[in-house]
Amino acid sequence: MKKIRHLLGISGGKDSAALAIYMKDKYPDLDIEYYTCDTGKELEETYQLIKNLEIYLGKKVTLLQAAGGSDEDPFDHFLKMYGGFLPSSNSRWCTKKLKLEPFEKFVGDDPVVSYVGIRGDEEREGYISRKSNIQSIFPFRKNIWSEDVISKVLANTNSQSVLNLFRSNPTAKNSERIEEVLQQPLTPNFPQQQKLNLLLDLGIKEFNELVFLFLKTTNYPLAKEESFPLTNNEDLLIRDDIFRILKESGVGVPEYYNKVDFTVNGKSGQYSRSRSGCFFCFFQQKIEWVWLYEQHPEKFAKAMEYEKDGYTWCQDETLADIIKPERMQGIKEDFIKRQAKAGVTKKDWKDIILEEAEAEGCAACFI
Ligand code: SF4
Numbered sequence: 001m002k003k004i005r006h007l008l009g010i011s012g013g014k015d016s017a018a019l020a021i022y023m024k025d026k027y028p029d030l031d032i033e034y035y036t037c038d039t040g041k042e043l044e045e046t047y048q049l050i051k052n053l054e055i056y057l058g059k060k061v062t063l064l065q066a067a068g069g070s071d072e073d074p075f076d077h078f079l080k081m082y083g084g085f086l087p088s089s090n091s092r093w094c095t096k097k098l099k100l101e102p103f104e105k106f107v108g109d110d111p112v113v114s115y116v117g118i119r120g121d122e123e124r125e126g127y128i129s130r131k132s133n134i135q136s137i138f139p140f141r142k143n144i145w146s147e148d149v150i151s152k153v154l155a156n157t158n159s160q161s162v163l164n165l166f167r168s169n170p171t172a173k174n175s176e177r178i179e180e181v182l183q184q185p186l187t188p189n190f191p192q193q194q195k196l197n198l199l200l201d202l203g204i205k206e207f208n209e210l211v212f213l214f215l216k217t218t219n220y221p222l223a224k225e226e227s228f229p230l231t232n233n234e235d236l237l238i239r240d241d242i243f244r245i246l247k248e249s250g251v252g253v254p255e256y257y258n259k260v261d262f263t264v265n266g267k268s269g270q271y272s273r274s275r276s277g278c279f280f281c282f283f284q285q286k287i288e289w290v291w292l293y294e295q296h297p298e299k300f301a302k303a304m305e306y307e308k309d310g311y312t313w314c315q316d317e318t319l320a321d322i323i324k325p326e327r328m329q330g331i332k333e334d335f336i337k338r339q340a341k342a343g344v345t346k347k348d349w350k351d352i353i354l355e356e357a358e359a360e361g362c363a364a365c366f367i
């Protein structure tokens with residue numbers, strides 16, 4: 001029987017870096033392999049973060065690069081293959097070719113548990129592999145399991161067998177109430193999320209142990225394990241915890257998250273970049289393009305070079321348009337106005353830009 005592998009992808013952003021630190025500190029006995037999918041187009045700060053992490057973890061972060069034999073950066077190699085067609089939110093060949101495919105190749109047919117840094121204060125579900133040998137776990141959330149696992153555990157068709165499994169574990173506290181909830185069928189008035197929340201409120205460990213017992217009746221990778229230490233995990237980590245972990249460990253917060261002051265027509269604001277990933281990522285907001293132009297002009301110039309033959313990074317305007325003085329001024333003023341409208345104080349600005357960006361961000365880039 002193949003040994004299960006524990007993998008953790010480092011995106012270059014704050015959450016996956018904090019997760020790597022958290023897992024090393026809290027579960028030192030798990031032999032975790034760290035990897036990163038390199039597009040060749042990250043900011044220097046990202047590569048620095050990975051170096052800092054390697055020191056803290058005492059392990060190499062394996063660099064996965066698509067188009068291994070090519071003498072070009074992975075992104076440039078595939079851009080040529082796509083005839084200069086720039087990726088966009090509707091056509092994300094970059095995520096597929098530069099992140100998902102190298103990851104799936106790295107995994108092969110091995111049974112894998114993949115740890116994902118989605119926080120307890122985020123709504124998104126994150127990447128769930130189509131491959132049955134890869135199982136995602138979310139240690140920062142109250143519910144550490146992926147949606148596909150939860151929907152099976154709570155399915156009406158499985159309720160009797162799940163109840164029997166629960167009854168086979170006599171140590172559970174709140175047993176009577178948990179049994180009642182387990183027997184309550186899902187209906188439009190009692191949806192899956194409500195049932196899940198009730199069960200988690202009655203006991204996170206109890207619920208996790210039940211899910212683990214259920215997994216042992218399936219072909220999921222964790223079915224092969226005798227025990228799984230994260231069934232005891234009751235932590236819930238939010239954004240502030242992430243910054244704290246990065247600072248306290250000495251790994252540090254990537255430089256691009258730091259707010260930079262700007263003024264426009266006598267008004268002052270602050271901007272930063274909200275994401276790791278390619279410096280030209282089409283998911284970035286207009287204010288982040290302005291940040292790139294002003295803070296990393298050489299990278300902005302490179303991003304501009306890609307815009308040719310009618311292909312642009314933003315749907316509605318070119319980068320040359322964005323940096324026209326009146327346009328940049330407008331973007332900055334809009335940004336300040338949006339924040340004022342949301343009633344934000346100066347202290348919260350970074351959080352607002354982060355929230356907006358994450359809501360629409362390249363989630364699948366953070367496997
Ligand atoms: S960071 Fe953006 S541009 Fe780079 S691979 Fe991900 S989605 Fe594509």
